Amino acid sequence: MRETFLPFTRPDITAAEIDAVTEVLKSGWITTGPRAAELEEAFCEHLGCREAVAVCSATAGMHVLLAALDVGPGDEVITPAMTWVSTVNLIVLAGATPVFVDVDRDNLMVSAEAVAAAITPRTKLIVPVHFAGAVADLDALRRVAEAHGIPLVEDAAHAMGSVYRGTSDRGAAGQGTPVGRTGCAIFSFHAIKNVTTAEGGMLVTDQPELAERVRRLKFHGLGVDAFDRETQGRAPQAEVIEPGYKYNLPDVSAALGLAQLARLEEMNGRRRALAELYLERLAGIAALRPLSTPPWVATHAWHLMIVRVDDAETAVTRDELMAELKKRNVGTGVHFRAVHLQKYYRERFGYRPGMLPATEWSSDRMCSLPLFPAMTPADVDSVIEALEDVLGR
Numbered sequence: 001m002r003e004t005f006l007p008f009t010r011p012d013i014t015a016a017e018i019d020a021v022t023e024v025l026k027s028g029w030i031t032t033g034p035r036a037a038e039l040e041e042a043f044c045e046h047l048g049c050r051e052a053v054a055v056c057s058a059t060a061g062m063h064v065l066l067a068a069l070d071v072g073p074g075d076e077v078i079t080p081a082m083t084w085v086s087t088v089n090l091i092v093l094a095g096a097t098p099v100f101v102d103v104d105r106d107n108l109m110v111s112a113e114a115v116a117a118a119i120t121p122r123t124k125l126i127v128p129v130h131f132a133g134a135v136a137d138l139d140a141l142r143r144v145a146e147a148h149g150i151p152l153v154e155d156a157a158h159a160m161g162s163v164y165r166g167t168s169d170r171g172a173a174g175q176g177t178p179v180g181r182t183g184c185a186i187f188s189f190h191a192i193k194n195v196t197t198a199e200g201g202m203l204v205t206d207q208p209e210l211a212e213r214v215r216r217l218k219f220h221g222l223g224v225d226a227f228d229r230e231t232q233g234r235a236p237q238a239e240v241i242e243p244g245y246k247y248n249l250p251d252v253s254a255a256l257g258l259a260q261l262a263r264l265e266e267m268n269g270r271r272r273a274l275a276e277l278y279l280e281r282l283a284g285i286a287a288l289r290p291l292s293t294p295p296w297v298a299t300h301a302w303h304l305m306i307v308r309v310d311d312a313e314t315a316v317t318r319d320e321l322m323a324e325l326k327k328r329n330v331g332t333g334v335h336f337r338a339v340h341l342q343k344y345y346r347e348r349f350g351y352r353p354g355m356l357p358a359t360e361w362s363s364d365r366m367c368s369l370p371l372f373p374a375m376t377p378a379d380v381d382s383v384i385e386a387l388e389d390v391l392g393r
């Protein structure tokens with residue numbers, strides 16, 4: 001058994017990150033300024049996207065996006081219930097109605113067919129989730145969205161470094177397209193994500209008008225922000241063009257993000273090697289079902305290593321497995337408990353089990369095993385050993 005506790009994740013902070021943050025702290029400018037602008041530019045360069053707007057969380061990014069698209073009462077937003085609660089909470093807070101579509105049981109993502117079947121004249125927005133570091137089938141989803149003239153916004157919280165292989169590249173040697181290069185996507189820099197700023201996020205889009213409105217809405221609805229005024233001497237008395245929020249990303253966080261972004265390939269490479277080792281070793285444990293990687297995923301970012309405890313193969317439940325692993329010094333997490341069956345959503349909308357079978361099947365059985373860049377192959381071995389100990393071979 002392991003002697004030290006292995007958490008399911010841990011941020012990968014090196015001297016480069018510490019130095020970058022220290023420099024900002026000593027500089028005299030700690031809130032949104034040159035580093036935040038640099039992080040936005042670095043994103044555009046790294047992803048090849050047109051516009052990037054730094055925000056204080058992906059949740060904040062989704063909030064301003066819903067506002068920028070005027071999502072409100074009478075509107076429906078299509079999204080999976082296998083997602084983090086933030087998106088659904090914001091849809092409801094905007095006065096709109098979430099419309100859940102079930103996910104594919106093998107990869108936990110929505111298909112274009114399922115989304116198409118949920119479209120009504122009230123559908124205002126479609127929000128697929130790139131799950132665990134894989135990519136949803138973007139070409140097919142975009143075809144459906146475009147055919148109905150409905151915007152599509154990708155929840156890319158798990159997809160920093162994920163690359164999609166489009167229909168035209170499939171089966172060929174094509175390199176694919178990084179998530180975020182085209183369309184509109186929101187990344188998260190929360191402490192557990194592949195790139196972290198402790199808290200933070202980035203909205204990317206190829207539409208300058210949308211970026212402009214998001215930029216304004218994330219900072220009081222002003223035409224220019226404090227840093228622009230200071231450095232460019234622009235309109236010192238900037239006006240409120242429309243009421244906005246206060247969702248800017250401070251430079252302390254942005255400096256951390258820049259140092260992390262510079263290490264993305266290295267960190268994701270380690271995640272990938274560990275994930276491949278896991279998959280090899282998990283193949284010998286019939287009771288555990290990992291997710292499968294769809295053929296359109298050119299690069300998997302391996303944000304999470306998810307398995308489902310298959311009750312056809314073992315009497316051990318997911319909750320028992322998590323408790324037993326904890327006793328053996330192995331931490332786990334649940335990403336995610338289905339949103340539609342949480343108290344508020346059951347009571348407000350009358351949702352009941354049976355509505356979304358694949359979502360619910362995984363929600364009851366899934367757990368995330370430890371996966372983070374500083375883990376070693378020996379750590380993976382110790383997790384497998386603990387799993388075999390609890391489940392039997």
Ligand SMILES: *Cc1c(COP(=O)(O)O)cnc(C)c1O
Pocket residue numbers: 056057058059060083084086087129155157158187188189190199200201
């Ligand atoms: C983490 C996460 C979010 C929210 O990100 P924050 O930066 O914490 O607001 C949204 N969606 C998914 C799928 C996530 O995992």
